[in-house]
Amino acid sequence: MGVSEQLRFLWQFVRHPKEVGSVVPSSRYLACAVVEHVSPRARCVAEFGPGTGPITRVLLERLGPAATVLALEIDPAFCAVLRRELADHRLRVVEAPAQELPARARDLGCAVEAVVSGLPFANFPPALRREIVTAAHDALAPGGVFAGYGYAPFALPPVLRAVFGNCATSFEWRNMPPAFVFVARKLSSEFRVPGS
Template sequence: MSAADILPFFRAWIRNPLRVAAVAPSGPAAASLMTQEITAETGPVIELGPGTGAFTRALLGRGVRQQDLTLVEYGSDFIPLLQRRFPGARVLWMDAAWLHREKLFKGAPVGAVVSGLGLLTMPPEKVLAILGGAFGYLRPNGAFYQITYGARCPVADVILDRLGLQATPIGQTFRNLPPASVYRISRRHPHA
């Protein structure tokens, strides 16, 4: 986590603590955990709630090209910063719950969705809209990676069942404030 990230993040948190959902950006251990299964071969990646770009930098480190990145961020404070830091990426100022209303891609070419959203504080209809929208763009065996500071997956079983999805924990780190876990959410029947 760079010092240049702490102040803008904290300022955004003061303005909207519920939406920003954490007082500080994720550290390198959480970023590494979140991106561990992503490579240059993953192709297009959508990142939800990039904030100051902690996971975005890690994605580039894994070999994802800036042109393959779509960053969806609702906090207006973060937009100019993301545009400056990742000039080759597509930066969208929008609510992640609107994914299904927009036509961001032709078909479903996306290999991975990386989400730093605070799903635990969102109403279930919103979580359903976000997951449903994201899976509309994901390839059959594409995956949605979600970070959480809670003890279990932040997507309720009823939502996973409704969308035909499964959640698998893929790691945990105590070298983050607060300690974080990552879940891979994928289709139960990718080729059905």
């Protein structure tokens, strides 16, 4: 990660502290700890809050040539950075909130197999946390995975347990600050044939 990326990130944090939620982008260690939960064979992966793209880069390295990464980011400055610096035919950067994932995935005709999140859930009110996690759950195919990170275990895990019914936690020391990684899976038994 270059100095210019760090400065850009810091500047956006100064302008929108609650939404950006951190003064530095995620380290490669943290990005790898999140992305390792995504199957390298996945064809459609959504990313919430890519920022300057540290997780996006690792995701694109992991996925095959036919994959699509649908990145939902609300900050137009970060969207511009991603479009300019991560020119990859597999990446769709959409300037929209994470809550719109089900509609945006439908527009693309994409069955979402994994959602990775860089969102600062601890800064969000409980209703918004629930709305975003529910949108991820609704968009995911049965068996799909949600992986996100946070600096404290109080914000995201209870919502993942409430919506997905499960949440596994690990810890990545090699990040500034060290972070928890939270993973939930959409259980296949929740799959319902429409009309049944």
